[in-house]
Amino acid sequence: MVRDAPLAVNGGAAVRDRGRSWPSWPVAAPGASSALEAVLRSGSWAISSPYRGELQERRFAKAFAAYTGTRHCVPTDHGSSALVIAMESLGLDYGDPVLVPALTWTASASAVFRAGLVPVLADVDPATGCLAAEAVAAETDIAAVIAVHWACNMADVPAIAKAADGVHVIEDAAQAHGGRWEGRPAGSLGTMGCFSMQHSKVLTCGEGGAIVTDDPERAGLLEELRADSRRYRDSLVEGELPLTESATTLGANFCLDEFGASLLVAQLEILDEQHTVRNANYELLTRLLAPVTGVKLLTRSPSQDKLSLYEVPLVFEGFPEGIDKSWAATALTAELGVRVYTPRPPLARSRLLEPWRKSTLAPLAEQFVKRHADRAYPGADHLAAHAVLLHHSVFLGGEEDMADIAAAAAKVARHLEEGATR
Known part of the structure; x- marks a missing residue:
């Protein structure tokens, strides 16, 4: 044999x-080349370009919101950026603890640090590879939960949300585009769903990301957080910038460019x-x-x-x-x-998650080390x-x-x- x-x-x-x-x-969609060519000749290569017609970023946002069964989608330049601004949109206090599964890519935890919070690593179910509700219920002081859909399995977000008892649950759906839980698409089960469109993902434009949510106020806040405190105008005028300086919060530049957005529109098909x-x-x-x-x-x-x-x-x-x-x-x-x-390796042993190596994270790193001194992840x-x-x-x-x-x-x-x- x-x-x-x-x-x-x-x-x-x-x-x-x-x-x-x-x-x-990756496998290029039939319309990918023409979509990229159209952006090249459009004169609009970013959402900060003067308005010359419907932006590809807006086309993708509408299509992906529909695909995930949500009301709003805010595209970003990376999946890790999506996680950062999702955390920032919660309005938590500096140093608040956020539960993260121990078996995931480092960005699920490093994004928490970047948002001024402290990741608390929790064990996963060895049968599924995902965070279980029991692990969430065992925590008494967490301010939010990041539930990662890992490899080919989805975490039980409804059970996790129940165990979290009112605490926001963010889906890290970077590995779950198109997955469904009891008929509901990945990304639509928690407060927000965060996606990565990095090269290896099933939906990719090379580098990209997105957040989906049903909350219109949160969607507007997320737009500001990813576009230097600006969000889309209510009405767009030819030749003017499509963004207005609404500035209800301090944002950064995590915008997806028009080439990436056009490629995602094609690949989604x-x-x-x-x-x-x-x-x-x-x-x-x-x-x-x-x-x-x-x-x-x-x-x-x-x-x-x-x-x-x-x-x-x-x-x-x-x-x-x-x-x-x-x-x-x-x-x-x-x-x-x-x-x-x-x-x-699990994040507790990952060389990619050593916050003490960045001086500006020193106070958060100290809390992180102290919190994990006696934790185990069998x-x-x-x-x-x-x-x-x-x-x-x-x-x-x-x-x-x-x-x-x-x-x-x-x-x-x-x-x-x-x-x-x-």
Whole structure:
């Protein structure tokens, strides 16, 4: 059997024929080139350009609000910027604690620092990879919660909001564009939803972000926070700047440019089509891996009725002495001919979250260190130690591709079960 054959990393035959390629990423939408060309010739390259007709930023804001089932969308230059101004819009006091899951990209926590607040790291459920309501209920003094939808799973935001007991819950939906929880789109479940449109995301313009909300007053405040204290005029006049200096708060410049906005308008048109392909392949892989011992996928709540794959973790039961997740990722990469990689360490051990290295954060860093002196994260540590990740682009392939992934996972799991790396 293939799974009993010598590993490719040790010179054996690989599961996948090297002549077969994997889907590339990103995939440009059919209308992407013409959309970018139109902006190039429009004379309006930013929302601070003199008004010459409907801005692409406004077109995307309307389309993405509709896509997420919300009333308002405020685009930004990055997903991390979206998180920063979402935190700022809450009106919290300097140094207030904000709960953040320990297993996520650093921006979920560093944005809290940038807003003058202190991230408090909480463990995640090792079965789902997401913050659970129980972890929220265990905190007594938090001022807000950032609920991250991780990898391919959504956090139970309704349960988290109930446990938070009136505290604002912000969805970090950077990895969940198009996901749904009991029929409600990711981003529409909390006070606000924050998205990233960075290069690797399922909806991308290279670098970009957005916040969605149902609150019109908050939407106006968010516009000011991302456009140097300016928001859109009630009526736009040809040749005049579309922004007015409303200045109800102090903002910064986190605006999305017109090129990025036009690309997002085009890419949004093919997003659900891509979801259909990816999700069907994920369900197939789920069936193929069901009989395989030693490796599994994350557990998904039945309430999550639509997937949005960003990364797909393959979780191994254990490793013999001298072998770890990095070895498994290398072995799978050799079998498949596509990059399989490891999760980043939990934020409590991340070199990317060391606020004491920035002098202006000293008071917040001191609180952060003190607060986390005795905290443990067994769920996050387990996933970080036992999972390897596949990028969503591989799920744009077909049934044969899923069969290769399942065969490679079974082959590696078999060698791990035997405690050998032959």
